[in-house]
Amino acid sequence: METHLEELKRYKNFDELANDVFDLAKQILPEQLFYLSVFSTTQQFILKLSNERTNIHITEGMVVDLDQSVCKRIDFKNNKALVYEDIDKDCSIDEVKTLLNGVNIQSYLGIPISLTDGKKFGTLCAVNDEASILDERSIAVLQRIVKLFSYYLELERFAWKDMLTDLYNRRYLTTYFEDHQIQNGAIFFLDLDGFKKVNDGYGHDAGDVVLKEVASRLKSIVDEQTAAFAVRLGGDEFILHFSQCSTKEEWSEIAHRIVNALNTWTTPYKVSTSIGIVTYEKGEVECLNTLLQHADDALYDAKSAGKNMFKFYE
Missing domain, CATH: 3.30.450.40 (GAF domain)
Structure with missing residues (x-):
């Protein structure tokens, strides 16, 4: 946290x-x-x-x-x-x-x-x-x-926060990687499924409500971790960063929780999330942009496979 x-x-x-x-x-x-x-x-x-x-x-x-x-x-x-x-x-x-x-x-x-x-x-x-x-x-x-x-x-x-959601922004994520010695961790790249329909059908005010609620749910999840934070990249794209060493099964458990947390709504509009996950170890990281690209590739695979799910970068 x-x-x-x-x-x-x-x-x-x-x-x-x-x-x-x-x-x-x-x-x-x-x-x-x-x-x-x-x-x-x-x-x-x-x-x-x-x-x-x-x-x-x-x-x-x-x-x-x-x-x-x-x-x-x-x-x-x-x-x-x-x-x-x-x-x-x-x-x-x-x-x-x-x-x-x-x-x-x-x-x-x-x-x-x-x-x-x-x-x-x-x-x-x-x-x-x-x-x-x-x-x-x-x-x-x-x-x-x-x-x-x-x-x-x-x-x-x-300078460091997204004003709509109060999550960190991309500048914070970039500076974090510049300032910290990289050990082990994971990046979860999230994109909301169906968010455009919310904006088109209910207006941008409703879209802002969705983004703030998504941010709140994501923050609740990362706050349970010993070293994690959430970032809004922009639009309906979010990053969760975890500085810890875990197994693929443990990462999958967290991803399942996120997917389940974001696909339950009592409102007329419905959204869900697709997630691309990249894990890394000390000495194997080229740069943040490479990690983000790999996570984005995995996100594309999750979207192509039907959305409302997660995929690991292989």
């Missing part, structure tokens, strides 16, 4: 901007230790710290289960900061006290960072090993800084 953390590796000037955020934040609350974090569905990653404090047990790269994170309690829905000026006096929740005492934090300010579509990104937090004064004006200014930071995140997402 790809997370915001994987995306951030491709963002331009992220470290520089994060440091600027810390510099501004430290001017407002100079005594605090600040950190930026990002969420996955189950974990919180500590991206950067404003500075190191050996007496506060938080480090860059630290991973925390969300169930064990105080930041999970922040009100993202209403964009409301979580504030404890003095844990012993302000907090009545024993679990929170235990979590913060465990990392030697006595005061805590957690500000939610959300993307413009409302999805959670992570937090900007200010902590101290002593009680602190966290006044409303300071918190309001920090929230404005976070808002500007979220605009930057959104601009970067435009």
Whole structure:
């Protein structure tokens, strides 16, 4: 499963901007230790710290289960900061006290960072090993800084994401192959069967609904894998990339799931998918374009054989 953390590796000037955020934040609350974090569905990653404090047990790269994170309690829905000026006096929740005492934090300010579509990104937090004064004006200014930071995140997402489906785009796929040492994996090349009839018969708005629903179903499948992501190439063409070593039987099982997931509709219009699959091993990959061509050849075979099925490149 790809997370915001994987995306951030491709963002331009992220470290520089994060440091600027810390510099501004430290001017407002100079005594605090600040950190930026990002969420996955189950974990919180500590991206950067404003500075190191050996007496506060938080480090860059630290991973925390969300169930064990105080930041999970922040009100993202209403964009409301979580504030404890003095844990012993302000907090009545024993679990929170235990979590913060465990990392030697006595005061805590957690500000939610959300993307413009409302999805959670992570937090900007200010902590101290002593009680602190966290006044409303300071918190309001920090929230404005976070808002500007979220605009930057959104601009970067435009570069790597397909805006209709929120899947990755071809640029992301290309850059991924450029940045990663190729080990073992597979590319599934998908094309929707009957999609043109949806556009012609029900209009492009209905077509967009189909594409977004297909994307949602594909994302549910790749999210179950340890290292996989989904791409919309354009139109009704999608790529699923898996970075893992599996047998042909295991790849077939995943392909069957995808075919079954995309051929069931309660709407008047019906679509399905054909899939071309190419697998590869370390040392056998010429380039991404070659893999895509091989997957496209297999996709053509699946289409020619009757659609709503998958074929491997042989």
